[in-house]
Amino acid sequence: MGGKAYSLEPLPISPVQTKYRKMGDRFPVPESIPLLEQLRVYEPVSMSGQPPVVWAKAKGFQVSDHWGNTWLDWSSGVLVASAGHGRPEILKAIKAQAEKEMIHNYCFPSQIRTELSRKLVDLAPPEMDKAFILTTGSETTENAIKLSKAHGHKVGGPDKDVFITFDGAFHGRTLGSQLAGGSPALKAWIGKLDPSFVQVPFPGDFRVKDKSFGFFEKALADKGIKPENVCGVMTETYQGGIAAFLPVDYAQALRKWCDKYDILLIMDEVQAGFGRTGRMFGFEHYGIVPDLACFGKGISSSLPISAVIGRSKFMDAFEPGSMTSTHTGNPVCCAAAMASLDIVVKEDLPGQAATKGEILMNALSRIADAHPDNVLALNGKGMVAAVQVGSGGRLDGNLAWEIVRNCIVRGLLMFSPVGPEGASVKISPPIITPEDALEEGLQVLDEAFATALDS
Ligand SMILES: Cc1ncc(COP(=O)(O)O)c(C=O)c1O
Numbered sequence: 001m002g003g004k005a006y007s008l009e010p011l012p013i014s015p016v017q018t019k020y021r022k023m024g025d026r027f028p029v030p031e032s033i034p035l036l037e038q039l040r041v042y043e044p045v046s047m048s049g050q051p052p053v054v055w056a057k058a059k060g061f062q063v064s065d066h067w068g069n070t071w072l073d074w075s076s077g078v079l080v081a082s083a084g085h086g087r088p089e090i091l092k093a094i095k096a097q098a099e100k101e102m103i104h105n106y107c108f109p110s111q112i113r114t115e116l117s118r119k120l121v122d123l124a125p126p127e128m129d130k131a132f133i134l135t136t137g138s139e140t141t142e143n144a145i146k147l148s149k150a151h152g153h154k155v156g157g158p159d160k161d162v163f164i165t166f167d168g169a170f171h172g173r174t175l176g177s178q179l180a181g182g183s184p185a186l187k188a189w190i191g192k193l194d195p196s197f198v199q200v201p202f203p204g205d206f207r208v209k210d211k212s213f214g215f216f217e218k219a220l221a222d223k224g225i226k227p228e229n230v231c232g233v234m235t236e237t238y239q240g241g242i243a244a245f246l247p248v249d250y251a252q253a254l255r256k257w258c259d260k261y262d263i264l265l266i267m268d269e270v271q272a273g274f275g276r277t278g279r280m281f282g283f284e285h286y287g288i289v290p291d292l293a294c295f296g297k298g299i300s301s302s303l304p305i306s307a308v309i310g311r312s313k314f315m316d317a318f319e320p321g322s323m324t325s326t327h328t329g330n331p332v333c334c335a336a337a338m339a340s341l342d343i344v345v346k347e348d349l350p351g352q353a354a355t356k357g358e359i360l361m362n363a364l365s366r367i368a369d370a371h372p373d374n375v376l377a378l379n380g381k382g383m384v385a386a387v388q389v390g391s392g393g394r395l396d397g398n399l400a401w402e403i404v405r406n407c408i409v410r411g412l413l414m415f416s417p418v419g420p421e422g423a424s425v426k427i428s429p430p431i432i433t434p435e436d437a438l439e440e441g442l443q444v445l446d447e448a449f450a451t452a453l454d455s
Contacts, residue, residue: 004401005048008036013409020062020437021411021444022070028052031067049416051408058085061433063413071413072441074429078415079240079271079384082298083343084432090302093339097332105331113329116337120309123280123341125289130315132308133329137270137296138172140306143323144234144292145176147310148264150317152231155262162225164233166202168420170240171268171294180234183420198223202235204244205420206377206388213253227257232264237272237282241419243386243426244379251286258291264314270296270306271384274344275431278354278382285381301340305333349431353382356438360385360427363442370446371453374399376423383431386424397422399452406448412441 010030016023028036032054040048056066058077061084064070076082083090097103097112105113113133120131134140145163152160165171169182178187179197187193200219203211220227233254238245246254258265267290272282276298283290292310299305308315317323327333343349357380364385368375376395377388389403390396400417403425407414418424427445429438 005040005045006050006052008033008040008052016411018411018440020070020072020440022068023409023411024067024069027409029054029065029067029069032065051404051414051416053408053413060084060086061430061437069411071408071411072429072433072437072444073413074407074427074441075413075415076298076428076430078297079276079428080297081301082275082349082383082431083301083340083347084430085301087301087340087343089343090300090336090339093335094303094332097335103330103332104327106326107324107328110329110331110334112331112334112338116329116334119338119341120295120307123345124293124309125281127289127311128293128309130310130312132315132323133334134306134308134325135304135327135330135333136172137268137294137306138174138177139325140270140294140296140308141171141177141180141234141266141268142174143308144232144264144266144268144294145180146323147292147308147314147317148232148234148266151262151264151314154317156228156231159229160231161196162198162230163196164198164200164220164225164230166235166239167199167208168202168205168239168241169199169234169236169268171234171236172270198225202239202244203246203250204239204379205242206244211247211250213250213257216250216254217257227261227263230261230263232266233258234266234268236268236270237285238277238379238381238384240271241386241426242377242379242388242424243381243384244377245282245285245381248286251283251288255286255288255290264291266290267293269293271298274298274341275349275353276382276384276428278350278357280344280350282381298344299340300333300337301343303330303333303336305330305337347432350382353431356431356433356435357382357385359435359438360442363439363446364427367446367449371449374449374453380427383429383433385427386419387427388419388424390421390423395421395423399423400425402452403445403448406451407444410444410447412444412448
């Protein structure tokens with residue numbers, strides 16, 4: 001969520017030199033200040049929300065600047081680099097595609113887009129038999145809204161139009177995806193909201209006490225919404241800001257409810273897809289198959305590419321030419337995605353995430369146990385987790401900010417705190433991070449918590 005810019009005043013820090021990290025004696029790095037200042041001149045303020053670490057090279061699970069500092073990366077560049085940064089296989093595929101002198105083809109057919117759509121469909125459950133390739137995650141959630149409304153209107157007329165999402169959800173920053181988002185502050189700029197977008201409490205939030213599916217139905221009834229008028233329900237497979245999942249029985253009841261009323265169920269897997277949670281797809285944890293799923297980030301571990309995968313019954317709603325995008329299936333991005341998905345399968349990234357996730361969650365539980373008054377919730381699965389911090393039972397974004405800063409100055413790269421009140425310390429290392437590097441990062445996090453809380 002961000003909310004404040006980092007200071008550009010270099011302050012003294014303790015130098016670090018370990019197997020995986022190297023830090024000088026001041027942060028931000030003094031030599032980086034002119035570049036950071038220029039960015040603040042030429043870019044909108046909104047772009048200054050991440051820690052002032054100038055990326056010069058990102059390789060595997062490490063990020064280095066131009067001045068000899070190296071961080072262990074626990075951001076994966078916001079959950080993109082699942083297979084690792086700058087993988088040689090992906091670089092090779094990008095170069096090979098470029099050398100074919102075919103780097104753009106709009107929606108004209110191409111071999112590489114054919115291969116990637118087939119690959120995405122092959123990886124997905126058999127019911128999900130079509131893939132629509134796009135560029136960003138927001139485009140996929142926008143597309144899910146479009147397909148839900150189209151289906152609703154077709155089977156139920158103009159009143160079957162309500163699109164349900166969850167409080168606290170994040171589905172992107174474009175108009176439709178923000179209408180579907182569940183943080184009122186993020187959509188204050190919209191002004192008059194569209195009443196067909198409705199949010200209900202998210203059962204994975206520690207502050208929501210009733211976690212039964214009955215509470216979902218009650219929330220809708222309280223808002224005067226009839227199931228017959230709902231066209232779609234979309235949820236992040238795990239809510240990104242807090243890394244929290246739905247209860248399994250809730251997700252299964254939701255699936256049945258959607259079937260009963262001819263409503264599309266959409267899983268936003270933009271963060272969860274392709275191994276991150278310890279399964280190929282995060283929705284496998286629920287034992288359900290959605291009608292549509294949205295993917296982005298980890299598809300390519302690198303270049304911008306995203307996809308909606310779903311049932312042809314819904315995916316085929318629009319006539320030729322009326323559901324497209326200029327950069328649909330850019331060939332270089334497709335090549336990167338093909339190479340990355342090969343790694344996901346060959347190196348069993350879902351299995352790796354499940355195994356390393358146990359190490360991660362065990363260590364995080366120990367940190368939580370050491371600070372019972374300040375760790376208000378700990379959630380995660382596989383190689384993603386979030387620790388929500390605060391005091392007196394209230395979330396505290398400043399505390400999360402301090403913990404993240406404590407990590408960064410020690411050479412552990414995190415992105416800015418997220419989630420409600422910006423109070424989540426989010427952990428998402430590249431899945432290929434070796435175990436000893438993961439342990440090293442966990443030690444740093446332990447120190448970062450202790451420094452913030454034990455003084
Ligand atoms: C769950 C989820 N959905 C959608 C998006 C939007 O993706 P993008 O930033 O690529 O538009 C994000 C991005 O963080 C996300 O985490």
